[in-house]
Amino acid sequence: MIKHPESSADTLKQAWQDLRADHPHMRIRDAAATLGVSEAELLATDCGNRVTRLREHWPALLSAVGTLGPVMALTRNAFAVHEKTGLYEDICPCGDFILITGHHIELCLSTGVWHSGFAVMEETHLGPRHSLQFFDSGGEAVHKIYLTEHSDAGLYRRLIDIFRADDQSPNLALPTDGAKPALGAIAPSKDLPEHWRRLLLADTTEAVVTGRIAVPALRELMLQLAELLLPIQVLVGNPGAMQLHDGPIQNLKITGPWFNVLDRDFNLHLNEMAVAGADIVQLTCGQQALTGLLIRGQNQQTIASVFGGYDETDGESVFWRDLLLALAVTGGS
Template sequence: MTKHPEFIADTLKQAWQDLRADHPHMRIRDAAATLGVSEAELLATDCGNRVTRLREHWPALLGAVGTLGPVMALTRNAFAVHEKTGLYEDICPCGDMVLISGHHIELCLSTGIWHSGFAVLEETHHGTRHSLQFFDTSGDAVHKIYLTEHSDAGLYRRLIDIFRADDQLQHLELPTDGTMSALDALAQAKDLPEHWRRLLLAETTEAEIADRITAPALREFMRQLAELLLPIQVLVCNHGAMQLHDGPIQNLKITGPWFNILDRGFNLHLNEMAVAGADIVQLTGGQRALTGLLVRDQNQQSIMSIFGGYDETNGENVLWRDLLKALPVIGPG
């Protein structure tokens, strides 16, 4: 006999409560993996309590985020977490993409593959935390937006009221068909700004691999960049979002397997245990030659990419290019 969705949701909710009782500090992403479900399915079990399902009007909702003031944007994949604090000021739909830029924020979101979104209230050891969280058709998180102490909490509550979905069931039905990735959608999108086109090339097969460096060499290179305060571009992608940091890095810290950048307004967390190395890639942006680093995991999948500062008049930063040339290489991977 087929189990009713409400029964499934109640069973999953109880399993999560039991897991949290034994592991109170376990993150929901890890809890979902332990329970064999997606993060979105697990989150949905709390709809009507601390979770509110949102209507799928993504461009309009993201536009409303611009009224909240400074927020923290989080985009992650399996091995890297990219966090930027700033303003969602300039919201520009581009086909199934939404391009967002503002003070310290640069995002390219493939909202055409987004499946569900939630407003979430969490109690953490740092206090109460409010966020908007978006998931793809597999139930994996593609982008999250967290309120900061400078965000407008009143407007946030109003946003939730406006975009609250009629369906607040605690069971989430995920589609079984595949969807286009953010990179595929980017490749088909027209009228993309030049810098997104340039970054897209680095994440595709159009980038020529010149050499490779080891994970320890990558760590040392990041230390060198921090000492020089050299402006760089750090990009982390997943199936539904691309998030960019454009500027110098400074405060580095190693915590267990994690290599961290802990700067004001920008945090990066990279799981070094997953890093097989970084490819030095070459490509052409417009009429200019560009070089960068594409950090790979053990399966040769991209974790993040790093480029030097770029000026539309002068092109790539010359010091960046010289630093890459001086890296100890091990040959193409």
């Protein structure tokens, strides 16, 4: 690893250019790790060129995203990437959170841990790609919003003009007092609506682990769910954002270490090399029982969660529950 703890932005930018010359397909996240800096610090070196620093008016900015039409929402952690294409229609402040719902989109954002945001233009083999990218105080990406071919590019340019920060210097100062969001995902605060609390409670001590399955059994379960077109809920998050898919999955593909769902409005990329297994958990929320699958990393952190389809009156899918309970009994080996 090449470290640049006190490098100027110009030096860091040159190092990035040199790295891209040798590795033209390297993603910025991997480039930042190689150079020993955060992704946000590396991105900021291009401010004034293809990158625009944004003012930290997150609720107003996210409301403006609702005018852009269909966009692709991306939320990730170290080992899973969750992508949904849809509309940011209903933006609702909820205590310390911002809840966003719309056609194919459902997000729970903890913007209190957001530190910086940028409008970004990247050159790709398909042409320029435009996005809004948000980072925490450690410079880690928490949420990104990409324009699609159906987005309103004119309104996007206007949004950038409105929310452009006065400071467009290529240096990004991150807190040095150690104030960094705790590892893990958003906690199930009482401020959140019942359905978000229900999903997040599965990853707390209120849930009881009733079984554990290995990676091959997890892959087989996902294939079975795709064949059945059984509606499920897939959740991926980090301390600043949780993103939900609610519906069936269909088009599955293995690419190297990555297990992928490649559906029209939903993509999931799961690094199986980082997965130690999956815990089957049960809990009671309100008057309803809930059965979930928590995909765990080598340090037992939750990488992603999978739940059955849920009806507010009847509760979770009985078929889903039976599938998981059968795995719990067999051990899923």
